[in-house]
Amino acid sequence: MRDFSYARAGSRAEALDLGQADDAAFLAGGTELINWMRIGINAPARVIDLARVEGLDAVEEIEGGVRIGALARLNDVAQNPLIAEGYPVLSHAILRAASAQIRNLATIGGNPVQRVRCPYFRANEGAPCNKREPGSGCAALNGIHDRHAIFGWTEDCVAVHPADPPVALAALDAVIVTDHPEGGRLIPVREFHVLPSQNPAWHDVLRAGELIVGIELPAPAPRSAYLKIRERESYEYATVSAAAALEMDGGVIRRARVALGSVAMRPWRLVAAEARLAGLAPDAPEVADAIDASFAEARPLSGTEWKVRLARNAARRVIELAAEA
Amino acid sequence: MAIGDIITRVDAPTKTTGQAIYANDVNLRGQLYAAFVGATVPSGRIVSIDPAAALAIPGVVRVLTEADMPRPAPSFADLYVPPLATRHIPLQGLEIAHEGEPVAMVLAETLEAAEAGARAVDVVYDAAAFTDPALAEPVDPDPGRGDYSFLDIAEFEKGDAAAAIAAAPVRIARTYTQPSRHSNPMEPCAVIAEWSGGRVTIHDTIQHVAALQGVITGVFGLEMDQVHVRSIHCGGGFGPKGFIWPHQILVPMAARVVGRPVKLALTRAEMYALVGMQPHMVQEVELGADENGRLLGISHIASNETGVTEDYIEFSTVPSRTYYACDAIYNRQYIRRGNVTLPTYQRSPAEGPGSWALGSAMDELARELDMDPLDLRLANYADVEPSSGEPWSSKMLREAYEMGAERFGWRNRPAGGTRDGHWRLGYGMADSSQGTQRYGSSARVRLRADGTAVVESSFSDIGTGSATVMRQIAADILGLDESAVSSREGDSVLPEAGPTWASATVISTGTAVHRAATEVRGRLARLAGWPADAVGVENGALTHEGEARPIRDILAEAGVSEVSGDGTFTPNGGEFSDAGPEGFPSRVFGVIFVEVAVDPELGLLRLRRATGVYSAGRIINPRTARSQMTGGIIWGWGMAAMEQSRLDPVLGRWLSKDLAGVAIPTNADIPELDVAFVDEFDERSGPLGAKGIGELGATGVAAAVANAVYDAIGLRVRELPITPEKILAG
Known part of the structure; x- marks a missing residue:
């Protein structure tokens, strides 16, 4: 592990200021950055601890929605009544993420920044991986990739983004709020992660020194649900996950927003399906056909054909769950 | 503190408070x-x-x-x-x-x-x-490449299994595979x-x-x-x-x-990379039976991966010559060499993989016969050891079957495929059984003038409760309280103990401790002037014909500061190890019943409940014994439902070398596990009447789970682990 300097920012302004140094990394919950440094994924010269930065951990109502401070701990977000009652999909997604201990440390702003869990990317000794060493190739493409992408991959990278909360946030049309000395941005969660066709080496659109300060949710979505599929019941990344937020007219869907996780490098909204779901009962047989509309663009790898079937089934099931919420 | 008492592990406070020095x-x-x-x-x-x-x-x-x-x-x-x-x-x-x-x-x-x-x-x-051993040609093990070949037999033949199977009215022939698994203590x-x-x-x-x-x-x-x-x-420990x-x-x-x-x-x-794993295995099982389910022939041919330096053999064919009565049995072991770390005995060796293949095949045969799988086991109950025809040292598997079926409700279980929401329920069972290994061991027990005793032996307590049980044995013989007996272990300056593996510790070192403590009691009797074989102990006092004298008084009167006794356990013929008492083959037995829930649309498999009942000799400490069995069942669930180490076909490295990429069960995966033991004393095993249990619990579980998955959704999975993609393919 490379030696690094450590600084504790006392305020948001100081954090931004310190973050402009070359090769600096922000430390929030520390559940990911430390892994990267141990494995050798990165070796920042300067670590800026955000633990003492105040005013960035509130969950509060804003006009038309809710704003979550970036430093709010995952468990605090999930258990906040505004979230648990107004956005069950997000609450569920968080509570199914990681372990209780990690959720007590990890922050909602840090969570989307975690990197892929592709075993080649995470290899201690460094396997060919364009995200690890741009230009080195993609070992997963010719190796073992049955947990990899079915949408939006290229031969340069077939990894999926593993986080749960962003899938819920994508279904909710949430926005990531950032700050930077040259000006902050409002980044839709759906556009936060970078597809390999855009840049296989990148994970997200954050610039050097850009700090996530909050996440804004639009109007509550009480009829929403999150489904996470995995081999074991706890503490594992999703094989496939699905988030749905429904608006209902009696027994019929007026508006549906559905996102899948662990199928692409970003949460994957089923846009074509959403249009066809309007006007259907959540348990209508036509729901399956509506969902299929979004799988026309599915392009499984040799190892991920089974995930197409699973993702379809998961989407159908999560719509049922959301309708029951 | 007596043998059979429920005693909490003596190392628990040290370990749970972080004071244990590893x-x-x-x-x-x-x-x-x-x-x-x-x-x-x-x-x-x-x-x-x-x-x-x-x-x-x-x-x-x-x-x-x-x-x-x-x-x-x-x-x-x-x-x-x-x-x-x-x-x-x-x-x-x-x-x-x-x-x-x-x-x-x-x-x-x-x-x-x-x-x-x-x-x-x-x-x-x-x-x-490089050579991926999973793809390498199976070949005969070479006895010149390491000494693993000498630990069991690579070929066994009783009768003409091929002819018996060919002539049998009901036959099945299936291949079962399992991945490499790393134990990661x-x-x-x-x-x-x-x-x-x-x-x-x-x-x-x-x-x-x-x-x-x-x-x-x-x-x-x-x-x-x-x-x-x-x-x-x-x-x-777990092997590596x-x-x-x-x-x-x-x-x-x-x-x-x-x-x-x-x-x-x-x-x-x-x-x-530096220690071994349970090897990837391919097992071909053929069974032939008559219309009543009686086995006419068993053929079990296995191959396991090994490294390029030595031929490690995973003797998984053992169950086929020891579990069921059959006159025609053929076993053969092959190895497949490749560029991997040499595999090793890992919980549970031989019978762990073997019971997966045979336990699945028996279920497939039961389906073919339209017979209850438990009845198929009863129809083939081995009253004597099948490979030798010799009588067992002890076996109460019938009682275990009966108790297990009763506790689980096997005979009136719901039909396979019964729905619970999106879940389909399935029920499966299989035999659990492991062979006995005993190793030469010695121990010393020292009884001090203050009425306390210490057990000294170089055995290793790998977290299974060995130190607890050794103290318990000495306390039982010397009539002392739990707090009066301590132990020193895990140090080569102490009397040499055999290994803590193959379920051998209690029957080997435990017997040595029993003899050492008995020796101490005899010396105490002589100091008291009483015949050694006619004394008892009670509450820190030696008793004889209604008379009681406190131990500390006896020592004080004799003017000695302590009384020490040595005990040894020596395997048959003075060898380093043996497989139980001469002429009486020894195994531990049991049965595992499971209820699983399968969501076929989402590929999910979850354990709802499990009952394991075991015929394993006398149980020294029901609490540590139960922990061994539940740990084994959980280990078996991991083998069945999720664990696998995969070798990258291009790079020749393990895909995941951590605990993030290799799933093992979490607490959330495990429901309440029902474990019971048949009341049994194996008189031939030695003075303790005990046998080994450490490896037993993990055997049979993977087969029971696969059998339950078939019961739930009609999908027969012959390749472990039973992961979502396999369920979705069904």
């Missing part, structure tokens, strides 16, 4: 930290090693390569493999046998410097084509070695203290009294801490080269 917690003055540079190619030769960048890092003291390391003494050639896991020691040559094999060792003043140094060493390889392997005046002291975390002591004498040409081994706490692996030799070698203590803890990733 090998990696030991620090010695002047110690250097070691870090390995692992080969990044799975096969080939080292061309060059440039340590300059590593040596430039502050704190890095040495970079050792094969050019720096001493060669083993001539006596190395006399060591058996096992207990030496492999004769192929890294840093002794330039050839690479598998990915991750150490090619250099960096020694530094701090762990951080050592790790940074290891990353900085520049190694050039001449990579060669919570505490990784760690060792620290220090030389002083030609003697070496080694702190390690191992399942057999004497094995390390013996191997080190062989490697360095020393006498036993020049090698001191300590393994006071061991944070889980059983035999002696190269890092345990390289650390004392390095310490000798630099003249300073050297300390090494394997990283989690190195646990995939």
Whole structure:
């Protein structure tokens, strides 16, 4: 592990200021950055601890929605009544993420920044991986990739983004709020992660020194649900996950927003399906056909054909769950 | 404290409060930290090693390569493999046998410097084509490649199985596979070695203290009294801490080269490269039966992966010649060589893989016969040991079947496929059974004038409760309270105990402790002037014909500070080990019933409940025994539902070398487990009436689960683990 300097920012302004140094990394919950440094994924010269930065951990109502401070701990977000009652999909997604201990440390702003869990990317000794060493190739493409992408991959990278909360946030049309000395941005969660066709080496659109300060949710979505599929019941990344937020007219869907996780490098909204779901009962047989509309663009790898079937089934099931919420 | 009492583990407070000193917690003055540079190619030769960048890092003291390391003494050639896991020691040559094999060792003043140094060493390889053993041709094991061949038989024949199966009215022939599995004990392997005046002291975390002591004498040409081994706490064994692996030799070698203590803890990733795993296996099972389900022929042919240096054999055909009555049995073991670390005995060896294949095949046969799988077992109940025809030392499996079926409600279970929302329920069962191994062991019990006693033996408590049970045995014989008996274990200065593996500790070392304590009681009787065979003990007093004298009074009157007794357990014929009492084959038996829920649309498989009932001799401590069985069932659930280590087909490295990429069960996966033992005393096993249980619980579970999945959704999975993609394919 490379030696690094450590600084504790006392305020948001100081954090931004310190973050402009070359090769600096922000430390929030520390559940990911430390892994990267141990494995050798990165070796920042300067670590800026955000633990003492105040005013960035509130969950509060804003006009038309809710704003979550970036430093709010995952468990605090999930258990906040505004979230648990107004956005069950997000609450569920968080509570199914990681372990209780990690959720007590990890922050909602840090969570989307975690990197892929592709075993080649995470290899201690460094396997060919364009995200690890741009230009080195993609070992997963010719190796073992049955947990990899079915949408939006290229031969340069077939990894999926593993986080749960962003899938819920994508279904909710949430926005990531950032700050930077040259000006902050409002980044839709759906556009936060970078597809390999855009840049296989990148994970997200954050610039050097850009700090996530909050996440804004639009109007509550009480009829929403999150489904996470995995081999074991706890503490594992999703094989496939699905988030749905429904608006209902009696027994019929007026508006549906559905996102899948662990199928692409970003949460994957089923846009074509959403249009066809309007006007259907959540348990209508036509729901399956509506969902299929979004799988026309599915392009499984040799190892991920089974995930197409699973993702379809998961989407159908999560719509049922959301309708029951 | 008596045999049969429920006693909480004596090491629990120490461990749960963080006070236990594990090998990696030991620090010695002047110690250097070691870090390995692992080969990044799975096969080939080292061309060059440039340590300059590593040596430039502050704190890095040495970079050792094969050019720096001493060669083993001539006596190395006399060591058996096992207990030496492999004769192929890294840093002794330039050839690479598998990915991750150490090619250099960096020694530094701090762990951080050592790790940074290891990353900085520049190694050039001449990579060669590697062989994936899963794809290699099965061949006969070569008895010249290590000594694993001698641990059981590679071929067994009773009657003409092929003809019997061909002539049978009902036949099945199926192939079952399972992946490589790494056991990952919570505490990784760690060792620290220090030389002083030609003697070496080694702190390690191992399942057999004497094995390390013996191997080190062989490697360095020393006498036993020049090698001191300590393994006071061991944070889980499961197999890879059983035999002696190269890092345990390289650390004392390095310490000798630099003249300073050297300390090494394997990283989690190195646990995939430097110690063995349960091998990938392919098993072909053919069964022939009559219309009533009686087995007419069994054929079981297995092949397992092994390394390129020695032929390790996973004797998974054992169940086919020991579980069921049958007159025609054929077993054959093959190996498939490739560029992987040598596999090893891992919970549960032989019968773990074997019971998966045979337990699945029996279920398929029961379906073919339209018979209840439990009735099929009863129709083939082995009243004598099938391969030899000799009577069992003891067996109460019928009682276990009955008790298990009753507790689980097997006979009135809901129909397979019963719905619970999106879930389909399924019910399955299989036999659990493991062979007996016993090892020569000795122990000393010292009773002091203050009425306390100490048990001394070099056994290793790997977290299973051995120390608790040994104290319990001594306390029972001496009539003492729990608090009055302590123990010293895990140190080679103590009387030599056999290994903590193969469920052998209680029957081997426990018997030695029993005899030592009985010897003490006899001496006490003589001091009291009473006949040794007519005394009893009660509440710290010796009793004889209604008279009672406090132990401390007897010692005080005799003017002695303590009474000491030695006890030994010697296997048949004075050998290092045996498989139970002569002429009476010994096994432990049981049955596992499971209820699973399957969501076929989402590929999910979950355990709803399980009942395991066992015929395993006398139970010394019901609490530690139950923990062994529940641990085994959970281990079996992991084998059934999720665990696998996969070798990348291009890079020849394990896909995931950590616990993030290899799923094992969490608490949330495990419901309440129902465990019970038949009340049994095996008179032939020795004075304790006990048998071994450590490996038993994990056997049969994977088959029971696969059978339950079939019951739930009609999908027969013959390739472990039963992961979502396999369920979705059904």
